[in-house]
Each structure stands twice: as C-alpha cells, then as structure tokens.
Amino acid sequence: MPEPLQKLRSGLLREDGGDKVMAKVLALVPKTGLQDVLVAVEVALEGARPSGRVSVEHAINVLARLMAAPAPQTVQTTLALADPPLADTARYDSLRAQTHNSGHAQEAQHDQA
Numbered sequence: 245m246p247e248p249l250q251k252l253r254s255g256l257l258r259e260d261g262g263d264k265v266m267a268k269v270l271a272l273v274p275k276t277g278l279q280d281v282l283v284a285v286e287v288a289l290e291g292a293r294p295s296g297r298v299s300v301e302h303a304i305n306v307l308a309r310l311m312a313a314p315a316p317q318t319v320q321t322t323l324a325l326a327d328p329p330l331a332d333t334a335r336y337d338s339l340r341a342q343t344h345n346s347g348h349a350q351e352a353q354h355d356q357a
Contacts, residue, residue, distance in 0.1 A: 246278070248285040255289070255298030265303060272307060284310045 245253075252269065256262030273281050288303040 246282055248282050248289060251289055252285045252298060252303065255292065256303065258297055269303065269307060272311070276310060280310055281307075 249269070253266050256266050259265075269281060269285065284306045285303070288298060288306045291302050291306075292298050
C-alpha cells in the first residue's frame, strides 16, 4: 500500500469508525483512480492536527470534493436586474411576527372549540 494511504490508515484507526472511512477511501480507487485518491489523501494529511491525528471529516470532505462534478461555466447574458435585491431584515422580522401571532390565534380558537 502506498505510504500516504498507510499514514491515513494509521491516523483514521485512532478514531471511532475510522476503519469504515478507510474502506470508503479504498473503494474510491477503482472509481477515480489511485493517483486521484493519493492526491486527496495527501491533502487530508497536510491538514492534520499538530497531534498527528487525522480528522475523519476532513478526509471525507477532500474525497467528496474530488468526486464532485465541476462547477458549471459562467453564462454570458445581456439580462440585467431592474431593481437590485435589498436586504430588509425589518421586513423579514415583521413577517415572522405575523406568522408567529397568527399561529397563536389559530391555536386559541382551536382550544376553545
């Protein structure tokens, strides 16, 4: 087994469920190729804590990014917004208050029936 995978395995086996994560890593080799998995593993190892412990979440995240579809290309368009969106938190708060108050009114009517 290549050295990066050996280092990852030794780090993951210190964590609960690390054996399952390692199995997932190895299962990606036929799908993505050994070289891609080794790159992802090396990135995960670079982000290891000073104690040398590998974050299980980081290893999964790096592998997920490796497997993710590429971002779509930016589309050129002549469309433009007539009115740019505005963040109006007071409006959002008032809408939440209306929803919250109407819910209590309905509950009170239901309880009286």
